[in-house]
Amino acid sequence: MLPLETNGSEDLMTDLFTYIDGHQDEFVQSLKEWIAIPSDSSDPLLRKELIKMVEITAERIQALGATVELIDMGQEQLNDGQSVPFPKAILAQLGNDPSKATICFYGHVDVQPAKMEDGWITDPYNMTERNENLYGRGATDNKGPVLAWINAVDTYKALNQEIPVNIKFIIEGVEETGSQGLEDLIKGNSSFFSDVDYIVISDNVRLSRKPALTYGTRGDAYFFVEVQSGTKDLHSGTFGGIIHESMRDLVYLLANLVDSSGHILIPGIYDDVSPLTEEERKLYDDIDFDLEEHQNNSGVNTFLYSTKEEILQHLWRYPCLSIHGIEGAFSGYGSKTVIPGKVIGKFSIRLVPDMKIPVVNKQVINHLKSVFAKLKSPNKLVVTLQIGALPWIANVNDLQYEAARNAIRKVTPEMIRDGSTIPLARIFQDLTKKSIMMLPIGGADDGEHSQNEKISRSNYIQGTKIFASFFLELAKLHKDLQMNNDPLTIKTSQQNGS
């Protein structure tokens, strides 16, 4: 293996990039193979596929030369009283040279549900390339970025070059359903994180065509509101008109959560939202954001707000409430005349600093109970918090942000926040106290969670290059930092004559 010094870092970078360009079809083929596995974590019937996906990922990381541990995550309790095994989590380590920086990469290999009949143009699990875009479920969220990181490490190996940093991986299979059990996993494996210097996540998209670094995300409080009128579904001709219908109650409850201007109707919900300072307000002015393009990407004609500043603030620093669906309600084709016996409404509130989960939980329960009381319904109401993930904000002055800016090279990346949630971002920050950075490689038009999700071939390949060069840039800055701060290191390098 060639040590770093034998090759100037610019020459090495050229070699790495040439290799990546020359092997891009292999990298694309690997993504196709990963996308072919329907690793949907929300469907218990697909659990075997999800478990297989985690195993394949573990094998792939092991093939890099890493030591891989598969951690049992126990059983997932389903609503119907049954249980299925959680997919294992992967903890892996490649290199443990104490003189090098240690980066831990976190990602997930589970995906959101996807069916042809949802409106996909091609099979979501048969990756298809159209106009230089790679379409398939998980292409950008998050299989593409996880593979790009692996490809970057693989490139050093293939060129027989020393990787300038130690690399750790934490890869999970239940991010899309709230990363259950991962907090305990991190708590129970504190020694794994003790020598980690930096945590990198690449699980969101850029805001525009410009590369970006993400330093904040919203959290999420996801609720189930269950209304039960009886033990079974009923014929609406035989029972319609004589019973209190669970669906009518639920629709009323859901309609009282948020008004048509997007304002959340839950008393007190805005109380803990941190006030907008003048300093923060100015940040929005400089951000390159094409509102029209964002609107085109969404497929929606009219947004709730009309200026760049309002849109970004309502995505990044204000909460929102979205109603996601109703379990138990008739939703198929045709005109089934049924009265459901039990329905579960699903909604979530994206949380921002300084909202607190127990406070929000109480406010939601109190509000729904008081709205329900107005109905004077004999039906049974149960409200449960399913997922509670806190928002995350990082220090953009951390060394790895500078290294990432250097790695992106040609342009200055946009410093952005993100309206979505990575449940583990804040957990990592609180438990490990390490620097966290999100380095997105996907585009604003990738359609995460939507029909026809994709990643562009160019972002996937450029992303692989950015990761490969990030290792070098971070190694350089980390070494400088050590030389300046650590008398022992200075002494050792002076003795070595360097």
Ligand SMILES: NCC(=O)N[C@@H](Cc1c[nH]cn1)C(=O)O
């Ligand atoms: N790419 C990140 C992502 O999509 N995260 C999910 C996580 C989540 C939040 N609530 C339930 N799952 C997201 O919807 O933001």
Ligand SMILES: [Zn+2]
């Ligand atoms: Zn994701």
Ligand SMILES: [Zn+2]
């Ligand atoms: Zn997602």
